[in-house]
Amino acid sequence: MQIVIDHLVKTYEGGIRALDGVQMQIGDGVFGLLGPNGSGKTTLMRIIATLLEPTSGAVSIDGNDVRRRQSDVRKLLGYLPQEFGLYPSLTAWEFLDYMALLYNVEDTRQRERIVNESLERTNLTHLRDRKVGTFSGGMKQRLGIAQAILNSPKLLIVDEPTSGLDPEERIRIRSLLAELGGDRVIILSTHIVADIEAVADSIGVLHLGKVKFQGTHEELLRSIAGKTWQIEVEREELRQIKEKLQITGVFRSIGGVEIRVVAASSELGGSLPHIRARQVEPTLEDAYIHLMGGSAVG
Amino acid sequence: MADRDRAVPGDVPGKPHSPRTQSSTLDFVPAGGAVWGIARHEFSMGSRSPVFWAALAVCGTLVFRECLPDGTTASLAAYRIDKWSAMILSFITLFWMASVASRDTWIHTEDILFAKPQTTEVLVLGRFLGNLGLMLAILVDEIIVGAFAHIAFAGTPPVVLAYYHAFWRGALPVFVMASVGYSFSLIFATPVAGMVAAVYYLAVLGGRDYISRIFNFSLTQNAPIFLPLAVALLAVSLIVYKRDRRTRCAPLSLSLVILAGAFLSVRSAVGIAGTSHDEPMFRNPMxxxxxxxxxxxxxxxxxxxxxxxxxxxxxxxxxxxxxxxxxxxxxxxxxxxxxxxxxxxxxxxxxxxxxxxxxxxxxxxxxxxxxxxxxxxxxxxxxxxxxxxxxxxxxxxxxxxxxxxxxxxxxxxxxxxxxxxxxxxxxxxxxxxxxxxxxxxxxxxxxx
CATH class of the missing domain: 3.40.30.10 (Glutaredoxin)
Known part of the structure; x- marks a missing residue:
């Protein structure tokens, strides 16, 4: 499956340009769409999911233009929005049965089978008769994924699926997405780098409606190869360093604070000649923050 | 007309441009099974709501009180059930349907629903029928309670035909209110829009001495006018809703809809005034x-x-x-x-x-x-x-x-x-x- 995004522009009423000429090509596997809040990720997801009209440009999914062939595209996709509600008085099973009807599965036995499969894949079988209104955030998120995979979609779009979850549920969702990513395209939109690191095969980075990067982990990491350092500093020095270098991480240490910075060695020596820096392996977070020029960390 | 494809595990359509998967912006081929399936879920969902049970209890109590005998016949008891139905259940129906139509906006389920391939017609119709069924269940409850009160306290035998007639007479305002509440809320994306009908109906009930009977949709002689209007309103709301929320078409001008509605109303008024004596509208020489x-x-x-x-x-x-x-x-x-x-x-x-x-x-x-x-x-x-x-x-x-x-x-x-x-x-x-x-x-x- 191939998703082609061509010069996509979306301008909302009031002139806010959420997407500004986005171009991307997405193939099989898990594609991580990374970007800070307000970068245009959700807008892009909703356009691909046929829920929003672009101002200009085009998106095609396996040759189906999302504007002209909405019905065909909807048959191909499963979508979990960033913010969604569920009918609280229905049980998990009933909710999925309802959703299966919206996938045009009219045969009762067939519906029962796919609902059970979805519950099983999302590890919700034991909660099938429990009312959705009593679910925790993580359970709701899993049920959201369950409804999105009812039709075994060739394209699964999940928008910020781990946002607001506790670490245990976050890991559970990540592993679920990794499992599902075998033979389909999953577009995982998030601002949490660890999510992408865990499951994405390739990455796209959006910032202010524009694509800042598209490629693999390795390609992104390569951009800061040999430039990542860890430095132990006094708390008082932190402000001064922040002005000179791009900090990608701050950790508490016994003597004070340890920071991670991305900088060329010459730049590091010029800025802080007296400080002893230890070169470390770059992480995706380092590369992402470096790419965003620090804006991702506010 | 367009066929509907089934998307099930292992059978996801992957062939683009297949004639079988052609879509249209207005695909009026409702899938019977899906409509009833959705209606069943809606009925089940609504029947678990405390609001529904409260409405059931209030309507039942009022009817029970009204049908206690003071020389009441079965026909009169059935007539009183309708009266209460038109007075109370109509408003409950209006509020209920207006809320149902805006429910997805409140609880953020729209994106999940609209990303699915099911046609909007099926979704809208299934929901309408399921919730209309709930309101009719309250009407049936009223009839049962009324019949019980009459049989138990008047001691005269029940007349099944009277309750049958009561159902159909009572169902008319329920259907019209359901349609109006649901349609207006769909079109304007707020339950407040549906409440406009409440103001209208209050004016009709309160000003019966001065307002022409034609405007009272709970009268069965007005059914030939208001039933088609209610159905037409549903269809119009579906088109507007679908075009506004789910397709690439530009939003349909609401003024066109309002004009169409006004035209139909005037035409209806003229039609009924021509067949009856309705003083504010028409004087019958005979x-x-x-x-x-x-x-x-x-x-x-x-x-x-x-x-x-x-x-x-x-x-x-x-x-x-x-x-x-x-x-x-x-x-x-x-x-x-x-x-x-x-x-x-x-x-x-x-x-x-x-x-x-x-x-x-x-x-x-x-x-x-x-x-x-x-x-x-x-x-x-x-x-x-x-x-x-x-x-x-x-x-x-x-x-x-x-x-x-x-x-x-x-x-x-x-x-x-x-x-x-x-x-x-x-x-x-x-x-x-x-x-x-x-x-x-x-x-x-x-x-x-």
Whole structure:
């Protein structure tokens, strides 16, 4: 499956340009769409999911233009929005049965089978008769994924699926997405780098409606190869360093604070000649923050 | 028309441009199974709501209280159920349906639903039917409670036909309110829009003395106007909703919809005014002529031509040489309904001696005469005063009431074979009337 995004522009009423000429090509596997809040990720997801009209440009999914062939595209996709509600008085099973009807599965036995499969894949079988209104955030998120995979979609779009979850549920969702990513395209939109690191095969980075990067982990990491350092500093020095270098991480240490910075060695020596820096392996977070020029960390 | 594809595990359509998967912006091929499946879930979902159970309890209690006997017949009990249904359940339906139509916006389920391939028609129709079913369940609850109250406390046998009629009479305002509440909320994406109908209906109910009956959608004679309007409104709302929320088409201009709605309303008004006497809208020369007569003892009885229970226009001239016992009644005056028993008794005793019982129902609701007649197994003509409208002053309620000088109901008039008025009474007791009829049949004069 191939998703082609061509010069996509979306301008909302009031002139806010959420997407500004986005171009991307997405193939099989898990594609991580990374970007800070307000970068245009959700807008892009909703356009691909046929829920929003672009101002200009085009998106095609396996040759189906999302504007002209909405019905065909909807048959191909499963979508979990960033913010969604569920009918609280229905049980998990009933909710999925309802959703299966919206996938045009009219045969009762067939519906029962796919609902059970979805519950099983999302590890919700034991909660099938429990009312959705009593679910925790993580359970709701899993049920959201369950409804999105009812039709075994060739394209699964999940928008910020781990946002607001506790670490245990976050890991559970990540592993679920990794499992599902075998033979389909999953577009995982998030601002949490660890999510992408865990499951994405390739990455796209959006910032202010524009694509800042598209490629693999390795390609992104390569951009800061040999430039990542860890430095132990006094708390008082932190402000001064922040002005000179791009900090990608701050950790508490016994003597004070340890920071991670991305900088060329010459730049590091010029800025802080007296400080002893230890070169470390770059992480995706380092590369992402470096790419965003620090804006991702506010 | 377009086929619907099934998307199931292992059978996801992956062939683009296949004729089987062609889509259109307005695909009016509802999938029966999916519609009923969605309706079933909606019904089940709504039936778990405390609001639903509260509505069920309130409506049931009010009807129970209303149907406790004070000389109530089964027909009257059934009529009162409808009255409460039109008064209370209609508003509950309006609020309920308006909320259902906006529910997805509140709880953020729209994106999940709209990303699915199911057509909007099926979704909208399934939801409407499921929730309409819930409101009709409350109506059925009212009927059961009303029937129970009547059977348990009045001690008279139930008349199944009366409850059957009650259901259909009660279902009309429920359906119209459901359609209006649901449609307006869909179009304007807020339940407040649906509430506009509540203001309208309150005005119609409150201003019945001044507003033409045509505007009251709970009257069954207005069903040919309001049922198509309700269905049309649903269709229009579906189109607007679909185009606004789910397709690439530009939003349909709401002014066009409003214009279409206004046109249909005016057309409906003109249509119904042409077939009935509805003073604020239309004056019927025939009824005007009726109103210009006057009931006087020993004078010729005012004439009339009104539809009977079969819809056939019937008047005194259809029975030349007969004596007439004319009973005027209204379900709004419960005691007056007992005149029907007297008329029935006279019909059975003197029908073969050229005595003709005629019942005339003076009430806004045109189906009452027909329904009461069939429920009681009356064989005599039961006429509907089509000129009747709500009025505190009974004499002003219709030209016929004016002609007969109706200050109280019932009013019973006996004529001789020359149509000369020989006896007038407000009594419902058969023992007060039968001796008079008997005397007149034998040619003995009676005191008017």
């Amino acid at each position: 009824l005007e002529a009726m109103g210009s007569q006057s009931l006087q003892p020993d004078m010729r009885c005012p004439g009339f031509t009104l539809p009977n229970q079969k819809g056939r226009w019937t008047g005194l001239r259809d029975f030349p040489g007969d004596m007439f016992v004319i009973g005027l009644w209204s379900p709004e005056a419960p005691v007056s309904v007992q005149v029907l028993d007297t008329l029935k008794q006279i019909d059975e005793m003197f029908g073969n001696q050229g005595v003709r019982s005629i019942g005339i129902c003076i009430g806004e609701e045109h189906s009452t005469a027909r329904d009461f007649g069939s429920e009681n197994g009356d064989r005599f003509p039961m006429l509907t005063d089509i000129g009747a409208r709500a009025s505190i002053d009974l004499q002003q309620s219709s030209p016929l009431a004016m002609a007969f000088g109706v200050a109280y109901l019932p009013k019973l008039v006996i004529t001789d074979r020359q149509r000369i008025v020989r006896f007038i009474t407000n009594s419902v007791a058969s023992e007060a009337v039968i001796p008079q009829v008997e005397a007149l049949v034998k040619g003995i004069p009676v005191q008017p």
